[in-house]
Amino acid sequence: MDYETEPPGCQPDKGIVVYDWIPHLQSLLFPVHCRLCAGRTGTTVSLCADCSTDLPWLGSACRQCGGSVPGADSLLLCGACQRRPPHFDATTALLHYRPPVDYLVQRLKFSGELAIAPLLSGLLAKQVSSPGAALPDVLVPVPLHPSRLRERGFNQATEIARLLGRRLQLTVNHRLCRRTRNTDAQSLLPVKIRHWNVRNAFAVTERIPARHVAIIDDVMTTGHTVNELARVLKRAGAERVDVWVIARAGH
Ligand SMILES: [Zn+2]
Ligand SMILES: [Zn+2]
Numbered sequence: 001m002d003y004e005t006e007p008p009g010c011q012p013d014k015g016i017v018v019y020d021w022i023p024h025l026q027s028l029l030f031p032v033h034c035r036l037c038a039g040r041t042g043t044t045v046s047l048c049a050d051c052s053t054d055l056p057w058l059g060s061a062c063r064q065c066g067g068s069v070p071g072a073d074s075l076l077l078c079g080a081c082q083r084r085p086p087h088f089d090a091t092t093a094l095l096h097y098r099p100p101v102d103y104l105v106q107r108l109k110f111s112g113e114l115a116i117a118p119l120l121s122g123l124l125a126k127q128v129s130s131p132g133a134a135l136p137d138v139l140v141p142v143p144l145h146p147s148r149l150r151e152r153g154f155n156q157a158t159e160i161a162r163l164l165g166r167r168l169q170l171t172v173n174h175r176l177c178r179r180t181r182n183t184d185a186q187s188l189l190p191v192k193i194r195h196w197n198v199r200n201a202f203a204v205t206e207r208i209p210a211r212h213v214a215i216i217d218d219v220m221t222t223g224h225t226v227n228e229l230a231r232v233l234k235r236a237g238a239e240r241v242d243v244w245v246i247a248r249a250g251h
Helices: 021-029 049-054 079-083 101-110 116-128 146-152 156-168 191-198 224-235
Strands: 009-013 016-020 090-096 138-141 177-179 202-204 212-220 240-248
Touching: 090 116, 101 116, 101 156, 101 212, 101 240, 116 156, 116 240, 138 156, 156 212, 177 224, 191 224, 202 224, 212 224, 224 240
Parallel strands: 090 240, 138 212, 212 240
Antiparallel strands: 009 016, 177 202
């Protein structure tokens, strides 16, 4: 179900229009219900059109950090990025971390509902693959510390990256970076000390084989975690680091 956001329909193939009947047949035989309102979606997507429209989509945002820039367009930089640019070069954030997005992310992360990952990664794939977009050479999920990975059983960022990679035909490398310190959850700490909490929390295990890297995570709050990861990626040879996240919190 990695392609679950792809609606059934006609797809051009080598000049011949081929009816993509398998997903259509699937939706008839096994009707898919919306993850939010439980209504039938009529497609293989587990989100109906109305619920999709009602999601808290991010509007105009700073092109570098994804933070809100009131009244500005997405080509502008926010004041914070102008004063002190982060190590990453651009951010694609899809949604505000508000209901029902927080519900979906928490069900994925803490209740292990992995079926939510294709839905969220499918929405993000559409956003990043707009015509003319410069796609990265490799996707790097934000790593969890091994002890937290054992506790949870999976890394939601790796799940999202794996699905994005398959859909966009991009390489995913979840072994390139590792978390060397089991840091406190950033969300539990005052904003002022989050920077110190993640300092030297990551190590890159090999020279970066790619010039353009995208860091993948579920939620970005202050950006300190991805900024620290971008710093070590650039030190290891990456020329450009983008950040792709499902949701932006606190904006
Ligand atoms: Zn719905
Ligand atoms: Zn910014």
